[in-house]
Amino acid sequence: MQEKTNSIEDNLVLKHFYDEDLYNDSDEYGLDIITLRYTLLQCRRQLLIWIKSLIDTECAYTKVELREDFDKLKLECDNLKNETSFLRTNFLELIDNCKFLIDQTTEILIERDNYYSEWEFSRNILTPRPDWNKCSHLITQWKNLSLGKTSEQLVDILINEINHENMEKKDTEYFSMMINNKNLEEKTNIKLTDYVFDYLTKRFNSKEIAIEICYNIKDACNRYQNRYEINLFWQILTGQIEENVYYYEMKEFARILQYLIKLCPHSSSQSLLSTIRWSDLVTALHELYPNWTNERISLLIIAAERDLKQSSKERNDLEFLLLFTEDDEGHIGEFLMTIRQQLKLDKIEYIEKIKDLLIGYPLISINQFKQAVELVDPHISKEELQRYINWVFELEKISLTSNKEAILSKTNENIQLIKQIQKRDFEEIILRLECCSCFMH
Structure with a gap:
C-alpha cells in the first residue's frame, strides 16, 4: 500500500517537474508548492529509513552480552575445567586402587x-567335637548346667533334661485333662487350687511330692x-x-455329637466308621445354631472336609465320629476348633449387647x-x-445374704467389702464378663 502511494507521488512530481507553468507557479506568498x-x-523517506535503522539497531543490541558478564562466565568455565581435570x-x-x-x-x-x-581334612582325621551350644535352644538353663562339665557329663545332663521336660509336658496335659473333666459341682465351696493340691496329695500320698509337682505344673x-x-x-x-x-465348651461338643449320632442310621453302633450324609451335617448345624x-x-463344612481329607462334592457320606477325635498330643481337629471360634x-x-445397655454408667x-x-x-x-453376678462382682469372696441381721452381724471389714462389691467399675465388669461362661439362652 505504501509503495503504491509512493509511485503516485512520484508521478505527480514528474508531471509538475516537466510542466514549466506549474513549476514556475508560486502562491501569493512566493513559495514553490511543488518543490x-x-x-x-524526500524527508519522509529519510525518516522511514532512519526509523528502520533504529529498530534494527535495538534488535541487534538485545543479543549483545556485557563484557563483564562474559569475563565472569569465562572464569567459571576455566575453574570447572580445572576441577574436572x-x-x-x-x-x-x-x-588403580580398586584393581x-x-x-x-x-x-x-x-x-x-x-x-x-x-x-576339612583335619576334622576328618581327628576326633569330632560336638557343638554343645546348640543345646541352648532346647534347654533354657543350658549355659549354667554345662559350665565346667566334660562331654560325658554333658550327655547325661542333656538326656535328663529332655526326659524331665517330656515328663513335665505329659504330666501337665494329664493333670489338666483329669482336673478339667472332674465334676466339682459337689464341692462348690472348695477352690480349684485346693482341690488340685488335695488331688495330688491323695494320688502320691505325700504333701512334699504334691508341692514339688505343683511347682513343676506352674513351670x-x-x-x-x-x-x-x-x-x-x-x-x-x-x-x-x-x-x-x-464345661460349656465340652457340653456344646457333646451336644453336636449326640445330635449327629441320632441322625446315623445305625445309631446303636459305636464304630468310628458310622456315617451320615454331608447334607445331614449341614442341616444339623442349622438346626443346632439357627442364628448362624x-x-x-x-x-x-470346610473345616470338616480338611479333617476328613475328603470333599463333600466327591463323596456323599462322611465318618462324622472322626471329627470328634484327638491326635496323639491331645489336639482337636479343625472342625471343633471352628466350633470354638464361632461360639466365641x-x-x-x-457381651456387646449388655455393654450397650451399661455404657455411660461409671459405677454399676x-x-x-x-x-x-x-x-x-x-x-x-x-x-x-446368679452365676453371672457371682463371677462378675466376685461374690464368692464373701457370702452375701438378703437378711439384714446377718449383714449386721458381720465385722466392719466385711461390711466395707460388701459396700465395695455392690458397685463396680464399668470396665471391670466387662473384663470379668469376658472371662465368664456367658451365652444366649
Missing part, C-alpha cells in the same frame, strides 16, 4: 579356601502356654477365667447389671443369672 511537496516527500586424575587413581584391592581379595579368597580344605504351664488346653487350665486354676468356660449364617456354616463370636456379640450396681442381662437374655434362668 516544497517534493522536499517533504583434578577429578579425572583422582578417578584414575581410584581405579589392587580386587587382586588382594582374590588372593585372600584362595588362601581361605586352602585353609578350609585343611580344616510347665508357663512354658507350654501356647497350648490352648494347658493355658485354659492354668487360667482357671489361677482364677482368671471361670471354670464353666471349659450360611457363611459361618460353610466354614464348619456369639459370646462377643452377647448389681441390680443394674441384672436388669441389663435380663433385657438382653429374657430366657435366662435365675441360677444362671
